[in-house]
Amino acid sequence: MSYITQDKLVILGAAGAIGSNMTQSALTMELTPNVCMYDPFEKGLEGAAEEIYHCAFPGASVTWTTDIGEALSDAKYLISSGGAPRKEGMTREDLLKGNTEIAAQLGKDIREYAPGLNFGVIIFNPADITGLTTLVHSGLAAGKIGTLAALDSTRLQTALAQHFGVEQDDVTGCRTYGGHGEMMAVFQSRAKVAGTPLTDLIGTDKLTEEDWEKLLERVKQGGKRIIQLRGRSSFQSPAHQSLLMLKAVMDGQGYPWPSGVYVDDASAGFEKIMMAMETELGSEGLSWSIPEGTEEELYELQASYQHLAKLRDEVIEMGVLPSLNEWGKVNPNL
Amino acid sequence: MSYITQDKLVILGAAGAIGSNMTQSALTMELTPNVCMYDPFEKGLEGAAEEIYHCAFPGASVTWTTDIGEALSDAKYLISSGGAPRKEGMTREDLLKGNTEIAAQLGKDIREYAPGLNFGVIIFNPADITGLTTLVHSGLAAGKIGTLAALDSTRLQTALAQHFGVEQDDVTGCRTYGGHGEMMAVFQSRAKVAGTPLTDLIGTDKLTEEDWEKLLERVKQGGKRIIQLRGRSSFQSPAHQSLLMLKAVMDGQGYPWPSGVYVDDASAGFEKIMMAMETELGSEGLSWSIPEGTEEELYELQASYQHLAKLRDEVIEMGVLPSLNEWGKVNPNL
Numbered sequence: 001m002s003y004i005t006q007d008k009l010v011i012l013g014a015a016g017a018i019g020s021n022m023t024q025s026a027l028t029m030e031l032t033p034n035v036c037m038y039d040p041f042e043k044g045l046e047g048a049a050e051e052i053y054h055c056a057f058p059g060a061s062v063t064w065t066t067d068i069g070e071a072l073s074d075a076k077y078l079i080s081s082g083g084a085p086r087k088e089g090m091t092r093e094d095l096l097k098g099n100t101e102i103a104a105q106l107g108k109d110i111r112e113y114a115p116g117l118n119f120g121v122i123i124f125n126p127a128d129i130t131g132l133t134t135l136v137h138s139g140l141a142a143g144k145i146g147t148l149a150a151l152d153s154t155r156l157q158t159a160l161a162q163h164f165g166v167e168q169d170d171v172t173g174c175r176t177y178g179g180h181g182e183m184m185a186v187f188q189s190r191a192k193v194a195g196t197p198l199t200d201l202i203g204t205d206k207l208t209e210e211d212w213e214k215l216l217e218r219v220k221q222g223g224k225r226i227i228q229l230r231g232r233s234s235f236q237s238p239a240h241q242s243l244l245m246l247k248a249v250m251d252g253q254g255y256p257w258p259s260g261v262y263v264d265d266a267s268a269g270f271e272k273i274m275m276a277m278e279t280e281l282g283s284e285g286l287s288w289s290i291p292e293g294t295e296e297e298l299y300e301l302q303a304s305y306q307h308l309a310k311l312r313d314e315v316i317e318m319g320v321l322p323s324l325n326e327w328g329k330v331n332p333n334l
Numbered sequence: 335m336s337y338i339t340q341d342k343l344v345i346l347g348a349a350g351a352i353g354s355n356m357t358q359s360a361l362t363m364e365l366t367p368n369v370c371m372y373d374p375f376e377k378g379l380e381g382a383a384e385e386i387y388h389c390a391f392p393g394a395s396v397t398w399t400t401d402i403g404e405a406l407s408d409a410k411y412l413i414s415s416g417g418a419p420r421k422e423g424m425t426r427e428d429l430l431k432g433n434t435e436i437a438a439q440l441g442k443d444i445r446e447y448a449p450g451l452n453f454g455v456i457i458f459n460p461a462d463i464t465g466l467t468t469l470v471h472s473g474l475a476a477g478k479i480g481t482l483a484a485l486d487s488t489r490l491q492t493a494l495a496q497h498f499g500v501e502q503d504d505v506t507g508c509r510t511y512g513g514h515g516e517m518m519a520v521f522q523s524r525a526k527v528a529g530t531p532l533t534d535l536i537g538t539d540k541l542t543e544e545d546w547e548k549l550l551e552r553v554k555q556g557g558k559r560i561i562q563l564r565g566r567s568s569f570q571s572p573a574h575q576s577l578l579m580l581k582a583v584m585d586g587q588g589y590p591w592p593s594g595v596y597v598d599d600a601s602a603g604f605e606k607i608m609m610a611m612e613t614e615l616g617s618e619g620l621s622w623s624i625p626e627g628t629e630e631e632l633y634e635l636q637a638s639y640q641h642l643a644k645l646r647d648e649v650i651e652m653g654v655l656p657s658l659n660e661w662g663k664v665n666p667n668l
Binding site: 025 | 362389502
């Protein structure tokens with residue numbers, strides 16, 4: 001095995017479906033031999049760690065702990081899938097409060113134990129808001145924390161490939177920005193199917209307006225569909241794609257999909273938010289630009305931002321995030 | 335991505351925990367872009383396939399089907415985790431009959447649809463017996479079907495590393511042969527811990543006889559322990575290690591653990607059986623030799639063989655395997 005780096009990677013939520021898959025995949029991808037598995041659920045964590053030991057990755061030095069300080073200490077890379085799932089009788093607000101509180105604590109823990117973190121990916125729901133909350137409390141530079149945003153785009157690519165009966169790679173330029181699922185802004189103007197612009201296909205016999213609307217709905221409900229089919233939330237694709245984000249920071253070879261990134265540019269109409277933008281992922285983390293698109297697409301992106309800003313403001317009202325004008329005090333990098 | 339081969343790999347049981355993990359890992363390992371997922375459970379299979387599509391592996395051409403003929407057609411590589419689990423009220427014999435019947439049908443299907451199979455790994459329980467049954471009915475050459483046997487050895491390596499507090503790689507030469515779990519023959523005479531022969535450590539303060547017995551018991555119960563800890567059977571390590579077996583056949587770079595292999599050498603005391611031996615895995619599949627060991631170890635190996643032979647004879651009595659002198663008629667390669 002020739003690992004890309006020797007830097008410590010900590011996987012938070014490692015007893016869960018996403019986290020345990022991620023541990024195995026990180027080693028299979030040969031990212032780093034130094035992986036620390038963290039989870040508050042000790043028994044399941046030990047079981048997940050045993051599975052990894054039985055894989056016998058050459059040169060690997062995998063540890064596990066229920067102590068967050070030990071887990072984060074000296075960590076250079078981090079992925080957290082460690083939110084709480086929505087439970088029976090829980091309102092959307094309960095979930096938002098619970099998971100942003102977890103994110104705020106994670107941010108504080110990063111500040112205390114891993115101030116030298118090079119890059120972290122936050123993937124527990126609602127990821128843009130938990131990522132933002134983590135970043136604010138972590139004290140890190142804006143580009144050091146990102147969220148997974150690729151799956152909406154890969155689901156669009158999948159659905160178009162299936163509709164047209166072509167290989168997935170033959171569908172290019174699929175891009176969704178802003179928030180996820182219902183909130184996403186689909187940028188169709190740059191997508192091509194086997195070289196033909198998608199906009200030349202929509203509204204023809206090959207893809208009627210009605211088919212396109214159905215397809216978009218399917219993409220937006222992509223996560224729910226996995227639950228219906230498998231009886232469980234998606235875990236393989238989030239694990240795989242978030243590791244590719246880390247890989248890009250480690251090897252500098254780039255990442256082909258949009259990521260959720262901290263955006264604060266009042267002149268562009270986006271303030272103090274985390275959302276999927278056109279992004280680059282390199283050794284210093286994330287940088288972003290406003291995606292190219294039609295007026296309508298950019299309007300959708302602004303609407304998606306507004307939706308996220310409302311969620312962010314709810315979290316401020318809950319007291320989990322400071323008010324906007326206080327962010328610089330909590331995190332001088334923002 | 336630079337895949338090792340373009341040959342078709344079919345994963346049987348792809349809707350399950352092992353099979354779906356294997357599909358993701360096979361693509362992460364860049365074995366081949368041409369992966370076909372098969373499972374009789376259509377809904378779960380589609381869900382597992384969607385997850386893989388959302389991973390968006392570059393260049394991948396992943397298909398899924400509930401038609402075994404379509405799945406096996408032109409397949410060069412195969413892994414089957416597609417047995418039935420033991421259910422409430424089922425006796426050991428019920429399980430043996432059920433799973434060997436599945437294996438016999440798989441062998442017949444290979445004969446019909448994939449006579450050009452280059453290598454197949456069978457990993458549903460009891461794997462040595464299901465692998466043997468598959469081989470006999472497949473008509474393939476003996477080295478073309480193998481079973482996963484590594485986990486007993488990697489569990490021994492894990493347990494020794496944990497006991498001595500050393501890195502896993504510092505424990506070398508861990509080898510178990512014969513059958514699995516209770517049936518395994520542990521060859522301790524070649525194992526070393528940080529360079530010191532294990533036999534020099536057993537019976538000292540560093541590893542008392544009692545500790546060693548406990549450790550061995552833990553290795554033998556390694557699978558059960560995963561179930562106790564995680565509430566589910568191990569799936570990550572079997573997926574990973576069986577893919578490494580395929581990888582060795584594809585890339586000719588070797589495989590570091592013993593595999594289950596067809597053994598028929600009356601002069602050596604092993605007839606018409608599949609069991610873990612010292613093996614080499616190359617482009618032509620498996621070849622084997624009798625492991626080096628002490629007299630006691632070789633006696634244990636013979637005892638393990640006898641146990642497996644008894645199971646095999648039960649399957650013959652059930653009518654799922656032909657009587658021993660008829661095997662050449664069913665499979666002229668044996």
